[in-house]
Amino acid sequence: MDSMSLKDFAAKWTMGLILITAYVFLYMPIVHILFASLSNHPNFPYPPNFNPKSYVNLATNSIYQSAFVNSLIIASCTAVLSTVMGFLATIGVLRFAGKRALFYAVFFAGPLFVSEILLGISSMSLYYLVFGLQGNMVTAIIANSVHCFSFCFLIMAAMLYKYDWRMNEAAIVCGATPFRAFLEVMLPLTWSGIMGSLIVAFVLALNGLDISFYLLGATPTMPSVAWGALRYGVKPELYALSTIINAAVFLAIIVLFLKARNTKTAPV
Amino acid sequence: MTDTSAYIKIDNVSRHYGPVKALHNLSIDIAKHEFIAILGPSGSGKSTLLRLIAGLDRPSEGRIFFKGQDVTALPPHKRGIGMVFQEFLLFPHRTVRENLAFPLRMTQETPAKIKDRLDWAEGILSLNGLMDRYPNQLSGGQQQRVALGRGLVTNPTLLLLDEPLANLDRELRQEMEVEIRRYQKQLGIPFIYVTHNQEEALSMSDRVAVINKGKLEALGERQEIYDHPNTPFVARFVGRATRFDGVSDGTTVNIPEHGYTFSPSAPVAAGRVSVFVKNERFALGASGTPGIACKVIDVVLRGPFVEFILEAANKARIIAVQPKRPDMHAIGAEIALTWDANLAHIFPAEA
Numbered sequence: 355m356d357s358m359s360l361k362d363f364a365a366k367w368t369m370g371l372i373l374i375t376a377y378v379f380l381y382m383p384i385v386h387i388l389f390a391s392l393s394n395h396p397n398f399p400y401p402p403n404f405n406p407k408s409y410v411n412l413a414t415n416s417i418y419q420s421a422f423v424n425s426l427i428i429a430s431c432t433a434v435l436s437t438v439m440g441f442l443a444t445i446g447v448l449r450f451a452g453k454r455a456l457f458y459a460v461f462f463a464g465p466l467f468v469s470e471i472l473l474g475i476s477s478m479s480l481y482y483l484v485f486g487l488q489g490n491m492v493t494a495i496i497a498n499s500v501h502c503f504s505f506c507f508l509i510m511a512a513m514l515y516k517y518d519w520r521m522n523e524a525a526i527v528c529g530a531t532p533f534r535a536f537l538e539v540m541l542p543l544t545w546s547g548i549m550g551s552l553i554v555a556f557v558l559a560l561n562g563l564d565i566s567f568y569l570l571g572a573t574p575t576m577p578s579v580a581w582g583a584l585r586y587g588v589k590p591e592l593y594a595l596s597t598i599i600n601a602a603v604f605l606a607i608i609v610l611f612l613k614a615r616n617t618k619t620a621p622v
Numbered sequence: 623m624t625d626t627s628a629y630i631k632i633d634n635v636s637r638h639y640g641p642v643k644a645l646h647n648l649s650i651d652i653a654k655h656e657f658i659a660i661l662g663p664s665g666s667g668k669s670t671l672l673r674l675i676a677g678l679d680r681p682s683e684g685r686i687f688f689k690g691q692d693v694t695a696l697p698p699h700k701r702g703i704g705m706v707f708q709e710f711l712l713f714p715h716r717t718v719r720e721n722l723a724f725p726l727r728m729t730q731e732t733p734a735k736i737k738d739r740l741d742w743a744e745g746i747l748s749l750n751g752l753m754d755r756y757p758n759q760l761s762g763g764q765q766q767r768v769a770l771g772r773g774l775v776t777n778p779t780l781l782l783l784d785e786p787l788a789n790l791d792r793e794l795r796q797e798m799e800v801e802i803r804r805y806q807k808q809l810g811i812p813f814i815y816v817t818h819n820q821e822e823a824l825s826m827s828d829r830v831a832v833i834n835k836g837k838l839e840a841l842g843e844r845q846e847i848y849d850h851p852n853t854p855f856v857a858r859f860v861g862r863a864t865r866f867d868g869v870s871d872g873t874t875v876n877i878p879e880h881g882y883t884f885s886p887s888a889p890v891a892a893g894r895v896s897v898f899v900k901n902e903r904f905a906l907g908a909s910g911t912p913g914i915a916c917k918v919i920d921v922v923l924r925g926p927f928v929e930f931i932l933e934a935a936n937k938a939r940i941i942a943v944q945p946k947r948p949d950m951h952a953i954g955a956e957i958a959l960t961w962d963a964n965l966a967h968i969f970p971a972e973a
Contacts, residue, residue: 520711521711521713523711524711525713525724526699527678527703528728530699530728538724
């Protein structure tokens with residue numbers, strides 16, 4: 355009996371230890387950035403101290419600010435554009451493709467395997483040759499959407515695969531127009547897939563260096579400024595900016611988590 | 623000119639999917655107070671017919687009229703119908719109250735009217751205390767009631783039911799059969815009830831339309847369909863019957879495989895015939911008397927009645943249904959099987 359409880363005790367603590375190790379592994383780099391942004395010695399910020407200087411500098415540095423705004427615009431537009439296209443593609447494949455569904459799906463997922471650098475270079479020359487477009491924010495959004503589309507398609511296809519399309523019919527015979535049925539029944543029931551697609555596309559476009567780099571040239575984005583900074587010595591402002599973005603992401607996750615917990619009584 | 627006076631008129635409707643004829647020249651008139659069952663095996667086209675009436679599908683030919691108005695081209699959300707699906711298809715992200723209010727909101731009812739109709743549905747369907755639950759917190763029978771309620775709250779022109787009891791267990795099903803029929807009588811709108819289950823069709827409806835291979839095989843009062851089937855398919859599909867291959871000489875019919883001969887009440891054209899006898903119309907006589915000599919090989923108790931599984935001399939199995947009596951035949955008993963010649967249905971043999 356004693357040995358039994360000892361064994362349970364050991365198992366419990368071992369599991370706990372593994373869990374903590376896993377979290378440390380995942381979050382150490384993120385916490386390190388936080389410390390570095392607040393330290394007097396950003397190159398070795400231990401023991402941590404509190405110095406908001408880098409945040410003040412950040413607020414006055416126009417390069418970082420415009421990079422942040424540009425990245426935000428690119429990421430938001432890409433997220434919406436690729437999710438809308440991915441959603442339409444998913445409906446097309448699941449509803450209208452019949453026996454050829456797999457064939458169409460494979461070719462929608464294909465761009466996933468093309469490297470980002472190639473896509474960036476190719477898009478740059480293609481847009482210039484065919485449309486006479488210089489690299490700008492619009493072409494960057496388009497090229498990023500090409501890259502993100504396949505991810506969005508796969509995420510939403512996995513979600514909508516389980517959706518019973520007759521739910522729409524049920525709403526329609528209740529007197530709803532097809533659009534109303536989509537808005538009031540289908541959208542809430544498939545929202546998690548759409549949300550997942552938006553988030554993934556947003557993060558991919560926010561962090562993607564290659565595509566933005568080739569298509570934007572001198573226009574700064576977060577990854578391109580960070581990459582440039584590496585060559586001339588990393589500035590603490592970069593740490594501050596990363597920390598702010600990380601904090602925003604965590605806040606978003608916490609909000610989503612709380613929302614999910616509140617609606618737990620109505621699992622979909 | 624077609625007569626459009628019937629409350630619901632399905633006029634010579636066909637639906638083809640490429641070369642496949644799902645429905646073929648089908649016409650049914652439905653009166654306002656009628657409960658009509660559309661009975662057919664799976665793949666017979668009965669669900670296609672329901673979808674055409676709902677407007678979820680369009681006929682290739684023919685017209686559909688509601689109250690004299692041609693609705694053939696009208697989209698489903700403008701038809702003012704209610705529909706109950708086999709899987710209920712309640713909206714899982716909405717409470718019972720929101721599910722019931724959904725059709726009312728779609729038809730732009732006032733909040734007062736919505737509340738009024740919700741109270742009505744709550745009362746008539748015994749949903750008290752369930753209004754704020756989500757569908758996945760309800761039992762099958764409760765979900766069924768909510769689905770019915772959602773179909774009925776708007777006072778629809780008619781209610782379409784697509785095998786709504788198929789997912790319920792037997793006892794609940796029999797309970798709901800009685801209930802659904804009661805609602806129909808109370809509301810006075812036609813219920814069009816699609817099923818492959820002949821017991822449901824017979825227990826609930828006023829009239830039965832039997833559909834087979836996209837064609838209307840029979841349409842009539844349920845008693846009539848049961849007692850006087852007009853085609854071999856109806857004789858086989860409605861009720862439980864046993865088929866014998868026979869030969870008619872004009873006045874008597876001989877069943878060679880059992881060496882049994884009987885004289886039907888009306889003359890039958892000479893030639894090969896199919897004889898259908900409903901299982902409950904067999905008579906079990908003492909062994910040695912005229913009839914098909916059989917041995918009772920099993921007895922299935924079904925409460926008020928009994929199924930005797932019989933084996934004839936040629937090893938053919940026949941099921942005879944009898945009321946339960948204390949002195950019934952035991953397993954292993956030898957009997958002679960006969961039937962009232964007036965109650966057998968005889969058709970020329972199918973090619």
